[in-house]
Amino acid sequence: MTDFKKMAVPGVQKLNPYIPGKPISELERELGIQNIIKLASNENPLGPSPLAMQAIKAEMSELALYPDGNGFELKKALAEKHGIDMSCITLGNGSNDVLVLLAEAFLSPEHNAIYSQYSFAVYPIAIQAVGAQHQMIDATSWDDEMPLGCDLPAMKAAINEQTRLIFIANPNNPTGSFLGQDELLAFIKSVPQDVIVVLDEAYLEYSSVEERVDGSLWLNEFENLVITRTFSKAYGLAGFRVGYCLSNPDIANVLNRIRQPFNVNSLALAAATAAIKDDEFLAKSMAVNAKGMKLLAASCDRLGLRFVPSKGNFLLVDFAQDAMPIYQQMLELGVITRPVANYGLPNCLRITIGSEEEMQRMTTVLEQVCG
Ligand SMILES: Cc1ncc(COP(=O)(O)O)c(C=O)c1O
Known part of the structure; x- marks a missing residue:
C-alpha cells in the first residue's frame, strides 16, 4: 500500500x-x-445580525453568478469604518484564511515564525504547512499579572535573521488573556521592520470601547503591522466564513496574488457588508x-x-x-x-x-x- x-x-x-x-x-x-x-x-x-439576514435573502437570487472577486462593497464599508484606503484590505474565507495566506506568502523552509504557547492552534498549523520553523514561546505563568499570556520580552529575544512573522492574538484564544496598549506598542516598536507582526483581533469587539486596544490605529506608524479581524464572533457570521486583514498596501498586494480568486462567497460578502452597519x-x-x-x-x-x-x-x-x-x-x-x-x-x-x-x-x- x-x-x-x-x-x-x-x-x-x-x-x-x-x-x-x-x-x-x-x-x-x-x-x-x-x-x-x-x-x-x-x-x-x-x-446573525438581522441586517445580515435581510441582505442574505436579497442576495439569494444571484447565486448562479460568481461573487465579486474583489469584494468591492465590503471593502468600501470596511475602508469607511477604519478610515483607511481600500488597497489596505485583504478579505478572507474567515480570518483563518488570511492567517494561512500570510504564512504562504512570507514563509519558506529557511524561515521561522514566532507565536506564544497557549495561543490559537491555527498558527503552528499554518507555519508548518509551508515547511517553516515554528517557534513557540512559553506563556506567562498562572501567577503573572496577566496569566497565560504572551511573554513579549521572550518573544522579542527569540527574533533572529530567519524570523519573518510573529503571531499575537489580542485578546488571546483559548486563554482570554490580553495585552495592554503600552506594552504592545513598545513591543511592535522594538521589532525589526522586516519582521511582520500579525495582530489577531478576532475578539476585539468584546472589550469595552474605553478598554479596547485597537491595533488598526497604528497602521500608519508601522509598515510591518498586519491586523486580522473576523465576522465570526461579535457579528455572528461564523458559518459564512468571512474575515479580513488590514495592512500596508504592499502586503495586501502580495496576499492578493495568492488568494483564491473568489475566496469569499457572495452570501458572505452581502451578510458582512450589512452586518458591519448593524451597531x-x-x-x-x-x-x-x-x-x-x-x-x-x-x-x-x-x-x-x-x-x-x-x-x-x-x-x-x-x-x-x-x-x-x-x-x-x-x-x-x-x-x-x-x-x-x-x-x-x-x-x-x-x-x-x-x-x-x-x-x-x-x-x-x-x-x-x-x-
Ligand atoms: C484568535 C482567533 N483568531 C482567528 C480565528 C479564526 O476565526 P475565523 O476563521 O472564523 O474568522 C479564531 C477562531 O476561533 C480565533 O480564536
Missing part, C-alpha cells in the same frame, strides 16, 4: 490537525439526547457577553475554580484535575464545552459565553458537576 502520509511535504507530515468543538448533531447521535447547548466554539448566541446588534452582542461572563465568573468563584480574566467571549476554567471526566459529565447533561488538552492545558476547559438562559443552565451544570 502506498504510504501517502510519507509522500506529504515534511511540514505536513509533522503537524497535528485542528480539533474543532463537538457539533450538537454529533452529541445528539452519540447520546440520543435533545436540548443540547454548545458553548465550545466561541460562537455568537444571538445568531445595534453589535452593542447587544457585547451586552449579552458581559452579562454572561459575570454569571460564569461568579459561579467559578463560588466553586473555588480559578480562571483567566477574559476579554473574549469565553472563559478558561481550571478544574485542578484532569478535565476530561468533567467535560464528559457535562456532555451527558447536554452541555458541550471545549477541552484544551491539545493546547497543553489538560486540567482546563474553555467555556463560551452564551445567552443568559444558556449561562443559567451552564452554571447549574457546573455546580452539579463540581459542587
